[in-house]
Amino acid sequence: KDGLNTTLIGNNIFYFAELESTNSFAKEMAKEAEEGTVVIAESQKKGRGRLGRNWQSPKGGVNLSVILKPNIPLDHAARLTLMTGLAAANTIRSLGLDARIKWPNDVLIKDKKVCGILTEVDAEMEQVDYIIIGIGINANVNVDDFPPGIRENATSLQKELGTEVNRVEFVQKLLYEIEQQYIKFKTQEFSAILSEWINLSDTIGKNVTIMTPSKMVEGKAIGITDTGAISVRTKDGKRVNLIAGRCVYTRT
Numbered sequence: 001k002d003g004l005n006t007t008l009i010g011n012n013i014f015y016f017a018e019l020e021s022t023n024s025f026a027k028e029m030a031k032e033a034e035e036g037t038v039v040i041a042e043s044q045k046k047g048r049g050r051l052g053r054n055w056q057s058p059k060g061g062v063n064l065s066v067i068l069k070p071n072i073p074l075d076h077a078a079r080l081t082l083m084t085g086l087a088a089a090n091t092i093r094s095l096g097l098d099a100r101i102k103w104p105n106d107v108l109i110k111d112k113k114v115c116g117i118l119t120e121v122d123a124e125m126e127q128v129d130y131i132i133i134g135i136g137i138n139a140n141v142n143v144d145d146f147p148p149g150i151r152e153n154a155t156s157l158q159k160e161l162g163t164e165v166n167r168v169e170f171v172q173k174l175l176y177e178i179e180q181q182y183i184k185f186k187t188q189e190f191s192a193i194l195s196e197w198i199n200l201s202d203t204i205g206k207n208v209t210i211m212t213p214s215k216m217v218e219g220k221a222i223g224i225t226d227t228g229a230i231s232v233r234t235k236d237g238k239r240v241n242l243i244a245g246r247c248v249y250t251r252t
């Protein structure tokens with residue numbers, strides 16, 4: 001906590017050498033927990049991505065979750081994913097690296113994934129009573145040890161910098177950045193965050209295929225809507241907005 005420059009985020013920090021998943025742990029206590037509670041694990045045994053995918057979380061990485069209690073309708077939850085991606089990208093950029101954001105939840109350096117975001121809400125509720133924002137960052141990890149299929153598309157801060165990062169300082173910056181964005185989220189129009197996000201976007205203007213459990217849409221990414229959905233212009237000229245899904249860049 002020494003050196004942590006926040007007032008809301010990180011007043012309570014749960015630290016573990018190893019945990020199944022910081023998001024799972026945070027979810028268990030979210031109802032009772034104070035807003036801004038942080039869960040950090042040095043490594044995770046069952047780090048989770050979206051839709052049952054996994055997140056490689058060996059020692060040396062940054063795996064953390066923050067419990068937020070914004071008073072927003074459920075269909076605004078995707079905004080927090082974008083907000084968190086922006087905070088992570090800004091923190092990584094402060095190290096001098098050219099981090100860009102791939103919709104909806106990846107931070108890339110030179111086309112390789114260095115960070116993933118997993119936001120989870122209690123979908124039973126129409127109003128969000130708590131939301132868990134999970135952030136995984138390959139800090140000082142060796143991505144060559146990841147399984148094939150993952151390692152080709154992954155990178156780490158250490159690899160890009162050529163030297164280890166100080167993870168304590170990094171996490172302090174990250175939590176500070178999240179708090180600043182969250183204050184903006186609560187006090188300003190979402191367009192304030194969105195325009196910053198779009199400046200760092202790797203996705204707008206690219207040809208993409210968006211896959212959701214129910215459909216697949218191919219076209220050009222032309223923008224992000226006020227709720228955080230991606231707008232895709234399809235070949236037949238239609239504009240389709242998708243609030244969630246997997247985004248793959250289409251080769252042309």
Ligand code: BT5
Binds near residue numbers: 046051134136153
């Ligand atoms: C994500 O999912 O990118 C969200 C990852 C969130 C991890 C954090 S760590 C703290 C918190 N606690 C948790 O249990 N989770 C959160 P998704 O967009 O579904 O991407 C998952 C895919 O990324 C996998 O299927 C792999 O292809 C790839 N991948 C897995 N581990 C990776 C890593 N360490 N670096 C880069 N790519 C990885």
